[in-house]
Structure formats: structure tokens, C-alpha cells
Amino acid sequence: MNTEIAEKIKGMLVENLRIPADELEYTSELFGDDIGLDSIDSIEIIAGIDNLFGVQMTGAARENFQTIETLTKYVEEHMGE
Amino acid sequence: MGNERRCVVTGLGLVCALGDSVDKCWNAAANGVTGIREVTTVDTTDCYANMGAEVEARSSELSSENYDRSSLLCIKAAGEALADAGYSADCFDSDRIGVIIGNCVGGAASIDKYYTDEIKNGNADTSDILKMPASAIANNVAKHFGLNGATANIVNACAAGTMSLSYACDLIRSGKADAFAAGGSDSFSSLAFSGFHALHALAEGPCSPFNKSNGITLGEGAGILIIESYEHAVKRGAKIYCEVLGSGVSSDAHHITAPRPDGQGQMSAIKRAIRNSGLEFTDIDYINAHGTGTAKNDEAEFLSLHTLFDGNDHVSVSSTKSMTGHCLGAAGSIEAVFTVKAVCEDTVPPTIGYNEEDLENLKEKAGSIDFVPNTKREKPVNYAVSNSFAFGGNNASIVFAKNPHDIPDNTNKQRVFVTGIGELLGASDEAGKGLRCDITGDDYKEHGIKMAFYRKLDRFSQLQLISGMRALADAKITVDEANENDIGIIIGTADGPMTEIVGFQKNTILNGTANGSAFSFPNTVYNAAGGYFSIFAGIKGYNVTVANGIQAGLQSICYAADVLHSGEESIMVASGTDENTDVTYELYEKLGYTESFRLGEGSVSIVLETEESAEKRGAEKLCEIAGTSMTHKSVEFGTLRGSEDAMKRAILEACESAGIAPDEISAVCGFADGNKTVDDIERAVYSEVFTKDIPVISVRNDIGEARAAAAAQQAAYAAKLLKNDSEGKYNYILAVAAGVGGSYSAVVLKKI
Numbered sequence: 001m002n003t004e005i006a007e008k009i010k011g012m013l014v015e016n017l018r019i020p021a022d023e024l025e026y027t028s029e030l031f032g033d034d035i036g037l038d039s040i041d042s043i044e045i046i047a048g049i050d051n052l053f054g055v056q057m058t059g060a061a062r063e064n065f066q067t068i069e070t071l072t073k074y075v076e077e078h079m080g081e
Numbered sequence: 082m083g084n085e086r087r088c089v090v091t092g093l094g095l096v097c098a099l100g101d102s103v104d105k106c107w108n109a110a111a112n113g114v115t116g117i118r119e120v121t122t123v124d125t126t127d128c129y130a131n132m133g134a135e136v137e138a139r140s141s142e143l144s145s146e147n148y149d150r151s152s153l154l155c156i157k158a159a160g161e162a163l164a165d166a167g168y169s170a171d172c173f174d175s176d177r178i179g180v181i182i183g184n185c186v187g188g189a190a191s192i193d194k195y196y197t198d199e200i201k202n203g204n205a206d207t208s209d210i211l212k213m214p215a216s217a218i219a220n221n222v223a224k225h226f227g228l229n230g231a232t233a234n235i236v237n238a239c240a241a242g243t244m245s246l247s248y249a250c251d252l253i254r255s256g257k258a259d260a261f262a263a264g265g266s267d268s269f270s271s272l273a274f275s276g277f278h279a280l281h282a283l284a285e286g287p288c289s290p291f292n293k294s295n296g297i298t299l300g301e302g303a304g305i306l307i308i309e310s311y312e313h314a315v316k317r318g319a320k321i322y323c324e325v326l327g328s329g330v331s332s333d334a335h336h337i338t339a340p341r342p343d344g345q346g347q348m349s350a351i352k353r354a355i356r357n358s359g360l361e362f363t364d365i366d367y368i369n370a371h372g373t374g375t376a377k378n379d380e381a382e383f384l385s386l387h388t389l390f391d392g393n394d395h396v397s398v399s400s401t402k403s404m405t406g407h408c409l410g411a412a413g414s415i416e417a418v419f420t421v422k423a424v425c426e427d428t429v430p431p432t433i434g435y436n437e438e439d440l441e442n443l444k445e446k447a448g449s450i451d452f453v454p455n456t457k458r459e460k461p462v463n464y465a466v467s468n469s470f471a472f473g474g475n476n477a478s479i480v481f482a483k484n485p486h487d488i489p490d491n492t493n494k495q496r497v498f499v500t501g502i503g504e505l506l507g508a509s510d511e512a513g514k515g516l517r518c519d520i521t522g523d524d525y526k527e528h529g530i531k532m533a534f535y536r537k538l539d540r541f542s543q544l545q546l547i548s549g550m551r552a553l554a555d556a557k558i559t560v561d562e563a564n565e566n567d568i569g570i571i572i573g574t575a576d577g578p579m580t581e582i583v584g585f586q587k588n589t590i591l592n593g594t595a596n597g598s599a600f601s602f603p604n605t606v607y608n609a610a611g612g613y614f615s616i617f618a619g620i621k622g623y624n625v626t627v628a629n630g631i632q633a634g635l636q637s638i639c640y641a642a643d644v645l646h647s648g649e650e651s652i653m654v655a656s657g658t659d660e661n662t663d664v665t666y667e668l669y670e671k672l673g674y675t676e677s678f679r680l681g682e683g684s685v686s687i688v689l690e691t692e693e694s695a696e697k698r699g700a701e702k703l704c705e706i707a708g709t710s711m712t713h714k715s716v717e718f719g720t721l722r723g724s725e726d727a728m729k730r731a732i733l734e735a736c737e738s739a740g741i742a743p744d745e746i747s748a749v750c751g752f753a754d755g756n757k758t759v760d761d762i763e764r765a766v767y768s769e770v771f772t773k774d775i776p777v778i779s780v781r782n783d784i785g786e787a788r789a790a791a792a793a794q795q796a797a798y799a800a801k802l803l804k805n806d807s808e809g810k811y812n813y814i815l816a817v818a819a820g821v822g823g824s825y826s827a828v829v830l831k832k833i
Contacts, residue, residue, distance in 0.1 A: 017600055018536040020522075036533020040338065043279065043599040051596075 001026070005053070006072045012048040013068070017041055026068045037065075045071070053079055086254035087311030087485060090322040092166025094158035094264075095418045096143070097302030097405045098134035102161060106405075106415075107422045110430040111457045115404045117287040117298050123271045127595035130283040134300030134406025135269050144225065149188035149212035151303075152221040154411075155266035158303035159222050162262060166307035170227070172317040176730065179230025179258050179713065180219040181249050183241030183265030185410035185606060187215035187628070189272040192582060197590050210668050211719040214576050215607060215628040218266060220822030224715040229727065230258045231711040232824050233636065234628045236577065236607035239371075240330075240471035241265055242304065242413025243479055244625055247328035248640075249308045251647050255492070257711075259313040264414030266303035272582065273299055273409060275589045275597030276605065280338065288374035288407070289434045290400035291383070291452055292443065297373045300406025304414030306421065311485075323424045326464075326480040326488055327357025330649075332615040332624040333474025334565070337537070337603045339377050340470055344385035347371075349566065349621065350476035351389055351468065353649070358480040359488045360464060363393045365480075367429050367465040369420045372400020373407050378470065383446060391449060397460065399432045399453040413469035413477065420467040424483050429458040472603060473612020475624050491648030498695050498702040498833070499800045501556025501688035503548040506784045506794065507661060507681045514666040515680030516785040518544065528554065530617060538604070538613055540660045541578035544790070545610035546617060548684035549654055553618060556688040556700060558652065560619040567694075569623030569650040570611050571641045573633030573657045575788040575820070577607035577626075580662040610658060622650045630820020631752070633657065634685065634792030639709035639826050641689050651694035657793025658684035661785075672719075674786075678755040681785025685793035687800070704803040707813065707831035708739025714823040721762055724823030728766045732817055735827035739813065746829070747811040748776040748802075750795040752818045754786040759819065778802075792818040796828050803832040 006026055014021045019035055030037045037045075042065055046057045049071065055078045057064065064074040095102065098116025099109040109116065120133035136154065143153035144160075159180075168178075191212035199205035211217065219232040231252065235245045242265025249261035267273075277283050277297060284296030314321055331353060333346030340347065355362060368390070370382055390396050401419050402408075408415055423429050435443060435454040443452055451458065463483045470476045505524075507516030520543055525535045528550040538546060549570070553560070560568060581604040589597050603609055608626040615624050623644050627633050634657020641653035659665075661682030669675050695702055712734065714727035736743050749767065753760045767775060780794050781787070787794070799814035817827040 016598065018538075020532065020536070023532060034531070034533060035536075036531070040280065040599050040603070043281065047279075047596065047599070 001069055001072050002076055005075050006068050008052050009068050009071050012052060016044050016048050028067060030065065030067060049075060055079055088250045088253050088308055088325040089311050089314050090306050090325060090421050091309045091314050091319045092162040092307030093418050093421060094160065094162030094165065094305040095415060096136055096154055096157045097408060097415055098136060098300055099405060101138060103418060110401050110404055110419055111428055113431050113433045113455055115287060115433060117406055122269055123274045124594055127593060128278050130278065130285050132287055132298045133269060134298060136301055148221050149191040150268035151184060151188060151266050152218050154268060154303040155182055155218055155222050156225045158264065158305040159226065159262045162305040162307050163226060167319060175227055175229040177230050177259040178228050179232055179261050180223045180228055181233045181235060181245040181261050181263040182219040182222060183235045183245040183410045183414060184215045184218055185238045185241060185267050186270050186273050188212040188217065189270035190268050192586050193271050196583065196587050200590050207671050210672055216575055216630045217718045220718045222262065223713060224717060227715055228262065229714050232629060232713045236626045236628045237475045238471035238473060238606040238608050239409050239412055240469040240475045240477040241410040243417065243467060243469035243477035244330055246306060246308065246417055246479055247330060247477060250325050250328065251643060253308065253310045255643060255646065260307060260309035262305050263308050264303065264305035265411040267301055267408055267410040269299065269301040271589055271594055272586055272605065275594045276602030278595065279597035279599040279602055282375055284374060287434060288403060290372035290374040290403050290432055291379055292435055292439050294374055294376045294379040296375055298406040300408040302405065302408045302411050302415055304411055304418045306417055322421050324482040324485055326482050326486055327354050328479040329353025329357060330623045330625065331476045332621050334615045334619050334621045335474050337609060337612050338472050340381045342381055344381045344388065346474055346476050347381060347385040347470055348389055350478040354466065354478035354480050357488065359486060360480065362389050364464045365393060365396050365466055366462045367423050368396060368398045369416045369467040370398050370400045371468045371470045372402050372432065374402065386450060387448060394449060397429045397451040397453050397458055399430055401430050403433045413467065416467050417479065420465045420481050424462050424465050424481050427459060427462050429453050429460065429462065431455050431457050472606050473608045474615065475608055492646060493648050495691045495693055497642050497645050497706045498690050498692065499687055499704050499706065500690045500695055500700040500702055501552045502797045502800060503551025503555055503686040504797060505544055505548045506683035506787060506790060514663065515661045517661055518683055520547065534617060539578050539581035540662055541658060542604060542610040542613045544660060544684035545572060545656060545658045546614050548686040549614040549618065549656060552654055552686035552688050565619055565621040567622060567650055568620045568652045569644055570615060570620060570654045571637040572611045572626040573637035573789045574607065574626065574628050575631050575633060575659050576665060577628055578604055578609060580660055580664040581605050583664045629824055630822060631788045632792050632818035632820035632824055632826045634789030635796060635816055635818040635826040635828060636711055637793065638687060638796055638828050639711050642706050642709050645689060645691050651691045653689045654686050655689055656684055656686040657789035659788035659790050677757065679785040681787030681791060683784065683787045683790035685790050685797050687793060687797055702833055703800045705831040705833050706828060708735045708829035710734035710738060710827045712825045716823040718822040721759055721819055721821055725762055725766050727823055728819060728825045729770055731825035731827035732770050732815065735829045739829035741813060743770050744772055746775065746813050746815045748778060748814050750799045750814060750816040751777045751779055753779045754781045796830065799830045803830055806832060
């Protein structure tokens, strides 16, 4: 996993979605009970990823949004497209 | 049964995309003419939608004052309504006619202008700061027309325009006013457009309620109704349009933006309104629906309407938003004007936008209900309902009737007690920018609030949630299925969630309307804090947020006591909440206020309860709320001088309602904050009202000018003083608070 990308995504989640940084691991379930993201947050993630990397996630499958790790993988695979 | 306090409509005023008068708007709406066009006042570059329903007139054409557009739209509509009602200073006691305005986005256009100037030109106009808060609107309207009855801005987003009418009727019925200019106002704004765009809630084309249901189209405007006691209207020989019967206000306690899919919250408001009108569902001839055109609203509303009205074979339903767009805080009032016209003209305006195929689809969804597609329906309309549902899960419904109708008298004269207090107030001044609260994870853990919930909250909502939960815990109230509908919330604020609003607006200015934050936008409405509190606590009753300057934190107690006396709830949480962040501090600093007082922040929530409820659950009572009063004397918003008479009236009326003479007051919890003008006014009025030297307690010495939180704290402090007064020093303590523009609230607390 590209930790530079992962850190940027983490920073975006902390900044834009007010997730406490110390409670956010790369493998934390973003849509699970603890962090509890919802559909509005996913709009924000899509906008944030587009902003940071120019990668479009509109319509991307749900599983790509599960963790920072899966988001990073998606960005790595689609950067520069 | 009985309707000694009949409320009637004696004047109407309207400005929206359909025109600048009631006649123009009604002719267009009844004939299915749309006001929806391409947006001209907001930069929609890169947005997937660009439709809106804007008012053609420029702000300077609406009224001559240098006010925010929301105020100017409102003055325009109020002018028409007052003239229509034959208002003159001869036939009204100006102290007995007030102004209650519903609003969603406050001075959003001025906030946009101020920060655009700051970011792009480096020089913002300080005079724009006083145009920012929603608090200014009712005050500006009152000032323009010289109305000196109670004022309030009801800031419950898209339900605000209906709630303001409901509150006006309640105050008239309890004898606190003869009449109100009541309604709502909102201007078109980049804030709302960018926010709904970010939520993907805007329709690409014109909105299509109960049809394609693919999003809203935003509009702007103002609707004002002169609501008057029947006795007063008859005495002055006024023309009477129709009766206002009962209303209902409820909370979904479900989600900050989406309605409950099962429609329970909507139905609760409609049921309350029908019940409070002494009617059956089968009596209703017309429903002006909320009908925004989003899939979630329309699905829930279809379900609510079918569940409640399927046994009614003559009800018609339409959404005039298909022509006016969604005017947010003005929506309920604009639709109330159309509903009154429907009753008077026996004409139901249509929902427009159906093609042949849509009409076929509608048949299935409509069932036995007549959805009045495309063309108006001429039919007898004796009883009509207007519905409004808002962000935060706030619902309101109100009933208009052609003829007098006995409504049930649910009012009770029970004593009201304080049974719990929750405080969160600023204590440290580390940044040198006034006092701030230190909120930690433990504050949330204490009440079982998980990170998944609290991370959504902006500062304003955080303060409110913690103080509200502390107050419920202090009162030992557990919200459950048995009492969830009997508990309500009133929150007072001077400045609302200004930090979140400014943050959202700055982002929109820097990154374009197309790049608004979907995460932040739901928190930019003033009632989000009350929404989150109701969601977390599970409170499903009355839920209103009032923006009305510093004194709103005490006004919330007056309002909550009124709700208890109306018989609508048995427990109310009354709060005062305001934040002090770098954003708010900077605004107060620019206005020069931070030189005279120390800015503070916080939230104070007080549980008020009827005697029956407190006895039943064995609650510990801190003191009694013996009397309340809300007054106003119009002076320019941002000032107080010249309004002394209203302060005097507030004290005298509160004492009168407590059944005591002013000199029976043992002490005053006052509003002194170090500003010389304010403190001088306060001192002068006390020396006039009280014939003896009276001890005056100033809570702001310790907590700073925490605005509405400090005003609520005045009452909380007094309640604790009475509870712990082992020396027998106090029998009655008076709390009195002031708001710029000349609004005052006073509460008499009594030892038990």
C-alpha cells in the first residue's frame, strides 16, 4: 500500500469528516458502528478523493469505500486515467 | 369545547418568483404558471443544475433600508399584509401587535458578500456583520412598521414558516397579543444552492413533486399573514379571510436531513393539528403538501397522506412548490397564503409538470386522493391543511377553515417547575479570545454518545447536545416510548451555528458553488442542534429554535412555559446556546464589542415540567416558573437605547403573571455584561420599577458574554439560588434579558 496516498486520505477524512485522528487506522471500518460513515459522508469522500488525486469514484463499488486501505488501492489503480 | 380565543386571518402579503403581490402570485399559482427559471444571482458554473425561482426585484426595490435581502423581502410582504389588514396606529395598540418570522438561512446573502469582499478584495464592510444573524429579521420588520409586540425569529429551516404561524396563534389565544405579522422569509443564496447541490438534492430541471421526484428547485420570497384575535378584528371592523384552527409541531428523532421513511413524524404533526382543530381526517378538503420533489420526501409524504386520508373521498393535495420553488424558511408561509386563498376562493391550485405518461403513473400512486395535476380544481374548500417538514426532522402542520369551528381547549393552568439543569459554559481563555468551553471525549462518554454520532456535530450542536443531555440526566428523565411524544425542546440563540455557516460559505467562495461540503451543509441550519439533540435523546414532541439576540436564551423559557400551558407537552427542555470560536470572536471584535465585554460561549438547558408530570414521576423540583413575559420596543438592530419602555413592561408583566408586585422580588439576575450603554439602561430601569434597592446578580462576571447561554444561565443560576437558599433570603428572583433591536424577556422564579 502506498502510505503517502493513505496518509493524504486519512488527513482528508480527519479534516472533512471530523473523525478523530487517533481513532482512525488504515484498516478501520469506515462504515462500521464505531466511525459510522453514511451516504452523505460518501459524497464527501468522493469529492475529497477527486480533489486530492483527480480520481473519480462516482459509481465505484461499495467495497472500495470500506477502509483507508481499500480507498488507497482504488486511487493507486485509477490515478492518471 | 369552545373557541373564545378565535384566531382569524385579516391580511395577506406575498412576494415570490410568481410576483410581488398576493393577487399576482395567486393568479399565477391557480393557473399553473411557473416561476422557475435559470438562476441569475448565484454563479452556477460546473453545477449539474441551474434552475431557481428568484424574485425579479432587486433588494433596493423592495425597501429602502440597508438590510439583508431576507429582511427586505419580508418588509415587502409585511407591508402588503398590514395594508390589506387596514393596519393603522389608531386601531392597534402597537404593544399588542408583534412580529414572528420563520427563516432558514439568515442573512446568507450578506455573509456571502462580506466574505467575498474579504477574500477577493481584502476589505469587508463591517456594516454587513449585523445583517448576518437571523435574529435581525423580525426586529427589522418591527422597526420598519413600528410594531412593539413580542418578536421572534423561528429558525427551523423548511418548517419555520408554518411554525411561526402556529406560535402566533398560541400567543394570541393565551391573551399575550392582539395580532401578529407572522410568516417567513428567505432569500436566494449561494449557501443554500451549493449545499443542496452538494447533497445531490437539486433537480436538473424544474422540480417535479409527486411525479418525477428527482430533487428540489430552490426559490426565494416571503409570505406574511396578519393573524388576529377575532374579538380584536371585529372590534375594529376588519375584513376576515378565514379562521386559523389548530396546529401541530413534532420531531422525527431520526436523521439530520432525511425524513423518517415510515412518515411517523409527519403524521404526528398532522394528527396533532387535526386533533387541536377538533376535526376528523374526513373533514379536510385540501392539503397544501410539503411536496419538495425529493424522492425521500415524496415517498414519505405519499405514505403519510395515504395512511391518514385514504378514508377521505374528497381531499385534494397539491404542491405549489412546483411553481414557487422551495423557499425554505418562507415556504410554509407562502403556502399558508395559498391555502387561505384556496379556502376563500374555493379553488385548489395545481401541482404542475405532468406529461401524459406522468399522469398515467400518478393514477397508481394517487389512489383515491386527488393530486390536482396541471390544472386547478374548483370545489368547496371549507377546511384546508398546510404541511411543512424540515431538516433536523422538524414537522409542522396547520389548519385553516372558512367558518368558525369550535376547537378543543387543551390549555392547562398547572404550575410549571424547574426539575433539571444542564450547564456547559466557557471557563478558560487560553487563546486570549474570550472564554471557551473545554469539550472532551469524556463529555460524550458520560451520556453514551458515540464517536459515530458526535463527529458529525459542529461547535453549536456539540454545546447544545451536551447541555441538553446533562439537563435530562439531572432531571432523571429517561426518554422512552411512553413519554417521547410528551417532551419538547425550545432552543434560543443569538448567532446560531455561525462558524459552520462561515466555513461553508468561505469554501464556496474559494472553490466554487459546485464544490460545497455535503458534510458541513446540514449543520448550517440553525435548527440542526435541536435536530441532533432530539435524534440522540429520542425526543419526538415540539421542537423549535428561536434566534432573537442575546435574550433568546431566556425567551426559550417563556416559550417553553407557553407550550406547557397550551397542553401540548408535559416536559420541555429550554436552552440557550451560543458559540465563541475564532470566527465569532473576529466578528464581535470587528464590531468593537470585545473591548467592552469578554465574549463567552456555552449552552444551558433547563427542564421545565408541569406539576402533574413532576408529581407523577416524583421529580425533585428546584423552583417554580411563576411568571413570564416577552416584550419589544423597536429600535435599530444592533442597538438597545430607546427600548427602555419594553424592559419595564417585561418586568411588570412578568410580575403580574406571577401575581406579585415588583417589590416582592427578592433579587434580580440581570444581563449586565460590561458594555456601558447596556448596563446603564439596565440600572435605570431597575431604579424606576423597584421602589427599594434590589440586589442585582450578574452571571456574566464569571462566564463572559455567552449571549443566549448566559441569558439561560441567569434563570438557571436563580433556580439554584432558590433551591439552596437555606437562610430564607429569597422568595422570588427575577431574570431579565435584552436583545439588540429592543427585545426583552423576563421570568419570575419562585421558591418552593
